[in-house]
Amino acid sequence: MTQTTEFTNRIVLVTGAARGIGAATATQLHQHGAIVVAADHVFASSILTEHAPNWFQVKLDVTSQQGVQQLVDNIERQIGAIEYLANVAGILHMGSMLTVSIEQWQQTFAVNCHGAFYVCQCVADKMKARRRGAIVAVGSNAAATPRVNMGAYCASKAALNAMIKTLGLELARFNIRCNIVAPGSTDTLMQQQLWRDAEGAKHTIAGDLDQFKVGIPLGRIASPNDIANSILFLLSEHARHITMTNLVVDGGATLGH
């Protein structure tokens, strides 16, 4: 059910919106009355189309700077001013630092870091002229806590953190806030692919000292909505005095690091 809120009839761009955390974020924003542009590279058409009232869907590969620029220009021309950005698109390649291929390393950075840079730079430029807007990028608790076999991912998310905080610093004088939501293990395809059997979630919660993982003190895997709740909070006026923050939402898995 749609509610009337501060998001009502305001335009939000969500990347990585086809499933998982991005889909939950786009859905919640829509339920809060926003005009949502859900973008993802798995969507069929690169033509910006209204699939349901106030729900636009479009194919976007965030690794294409040109594609990003075209989409942002099209949204502003066809729908109106983008007031919120949730940059959720991300990928994970598992592999040891000693064996990860150059291609996997570069692809990880292409999506998690460079793609986020293209989208944020493009949208921030429009917001700056209007002196209004809020940006949230989805990072990871692995940005600050090293994880075995996740070197490329950890490094790409650490770079994303530095990029978003610097953007937030530069944009503060233009009344634009930039923050990071850093999930821990969350029940999406990205996480489920790491589970070897039906007990996967249980093992993740219990931890694995051989991998130097202490487990999840709150005793559960996050739902995509748990993460979306924090994204909406940081986009909203409730967070009007918060910028350059990294909000870790991991049930305590990195011990408040």
Ligand SMILES: NC(=O)c1ccc[n+]([C@@H]2O[C@H](COP(=O)([O-])OP(=O)(O)OC[C@H]3O[C@@H](n4cnc5c(N)ncnc54)[C@H](O)[C@@H]3O)[C@@H](O)[C@H]2O)c1
């Ligand atoms: N699931 C977790 O445990 C977890 C933990 C920490 C951080 N994260 C982060 O949360 C974000 C969302 O991940 P998720 O768990 O929902 O995973 P997911 O794999 O279910 O969803 C990722 C989405 O991003 C899209 N995407 C990937 N590459 C893209 C590209 N080049 N252009 C546009 N879209 C692209 C995918 O199609 C997919 O819809 C990611 O940034 C991820 O790194 C997830």
